[in-house]
Amino acid sequence: MTRSNKQYCIQYPQWSTAMKGEFDNIPIVNLSGLAADADPAERASTVAALKSALETSGFAYLANHGVPEDLVERMREMNVAFHQLPMEEKLALKINEFHRGYMPMSTSTIVTSSVAKVTKPNRSESLMVMHEVPDDAAYAGEPLQGPNQFPESLPEVAETARAYMAEMTKLGERIAGGLAEALGLPRDWFDQHFVEPTLFLRLLHYPEQPDEEQLFGSAPHTDYGFVTLLKQDDVGGLEVRNKHGEWIAAPPIPNTFVMNVGDILAKWSNGRFVSTPHRVRNLSKRDRYSQPFFYDPSMRALVACPDAMLGVGETATMEPVLYGDYLLERLNKNYDYRKKAS
Numbered sequence: 001m002t003r004s005n006k007q008y009c010i011q012y013p014q015w016s017t018a019m020k021g022e023f024d025n026i027p028i029v030n031l032s033g034l035a036a037d038a039d040p041a042e043r044a045s046t047v048a049a050l051k052s053a054l055e056t057s058g059f060a061y062l063a064n065h066g067v068p069e070d071l072v073e074r075m076r077e078m079n080v081a082f083h084q085l086p087m088e089e090k091l092a093l094k095i096n097e098f099h100r101g102y103m104p105m106s107t108s109t110i111v112t113s114s115v116a117k118v119t120k121p122n123r124s125e126s127l128m129v130m131h132e133v134p135d136d137a138a139y140a141g142e143p144l145q146g147p148n149q150f151p152e153s154l155p156e157v158a159e160t161a162r163a164y165m166a167e168m169t170k171l172g173e174r175i176a177g178g179l180a181e182a183l184g185l186p187r188d189w190f191d192q193h194f195v196e197p198t199l200f201l202r203l204l205h206y207p208e209q210p211d212e213e214q215l216f217g218s219a220p221h222t223d224y225g226f227v228t229l230l231k232q233d234d235v236g237g238l239e240v241r242n243k244h245g246e247w248i249a250a251p252p253i254p255n256t257f258v259m260n261v262g263d264i265l266a267k268w269s270n271g272r273f274v275s276t277p278h279r280v281r282n283l284s285k286r287d288r289y290s291q292p293f294f295y296d297p298s299m300r301a302l303v304a305c306p307d308a309m310l311g312v313g314e315t316a317t318m319e320p321v322l323y324g325d326y327l328l329e330r331l332n333k334n335y336d337y338r339k340k341a342s
């Protein structure tokens with residue numbers, strides 16, 4: 001066969017994996033194309049940009065995301081105000097069995113990390129807030145379905161967190177529609193799996209830390225869930241690992257969120273989208289605050305790669321799994337307060 005014939009005969013795979021992890025920066029995606037009133041061409045271009053970013057680095061900065069900036073800023077102020085409360089008051093809200101409340105410094109070690117052998121606990125403290133569970137909900141009291149814990153002396157924390165989570169949920173819904181289309185599925189395909197979404201808002205504080213081997217604000221890890229939508233302050237310190245093992249800085253860009261793919265979306269998409277290791281080291285001489293929002297499926301969602309997404313001859317690599325079972329296994333291994341229970 002001649003060289004030119006050979007070229008002619010090449011069968012391009014429907015989905016290329018060549019670009020996976022091959023990046024040295026994180027693209028900015030203009031999300032205005034996912035707004036309800038966007039025209040179809042603008043939508044198609046946003047979906048294509050998201051698809052390319054999530055296949056390559058699994059990360060993107062989201063501009064024009066539609067969440068009011070004054071609400072984002074108020075949430076950041078409440079994050080700072082919460083962590084300035086007396087320790088006694090924070091400890092009174094210590095994380096409960098439903099994974100809601102205060103996590104003191106150095107109480108989580110990411111032992112399930114596929115990325116690094118993590119030995120030192122994370123240098124961070126946080127308030128974990130999750131979706132509200134109505135008292136009369138049929139699932140109230142089931143694993144991870146219980147009350148949040150907020151400081152009584154600062155009611156604005158609860159008010160702001162609720163308003164923020166509501167807006168971030170709407171953003172998560174818009175993104176899920178775009179991701180479905182990027183995977184060749186109908187826009188509303190994911191909706192059935194997000195009837196009672198599992199939501200986490202983590203108000204994180206990273207004190208300055210020494211530059212020490214194996215010491216991190218957040219040790220190298222991948223996120224568990226579907227997508228993470230992170231607001232970080234202006235300090236910096238987030239880094240994302242590429243295929244060559246280089247840590248690429250993801251510095252703050254005003255008025256954007258950093259979005260990344262979690263493990264369950266990577267599995268769900270049959271590996272099309274990548275869940276990329278990242279870490280935080282706050283080597284600045286200032287306190288760092290960030291607020292990741294994790295937008296995840298219902299606990300009872302059955303996560304299984306849809307046939308409609310698979311190309312000819314392609315098989316699903318994941319075993320179907322109930323999202324709740326998967327999540328509980330990960331949480332039970334990584335958080336000190338749950339280890340006794342598991």
Ligand SMILES: O=C(O)CCC(=O)C(=O)O
Nearest residue numbers: 218223232238280290292
């Ligand atoms: O604080 C950050 O910038 C990232 C936090 C993070 O990766 C996480 O909570 O999963």
Ligand SMILES: [Fe+2]
Nearest residue numbers: 221222223278
């Ligand atoms: Fe993360």
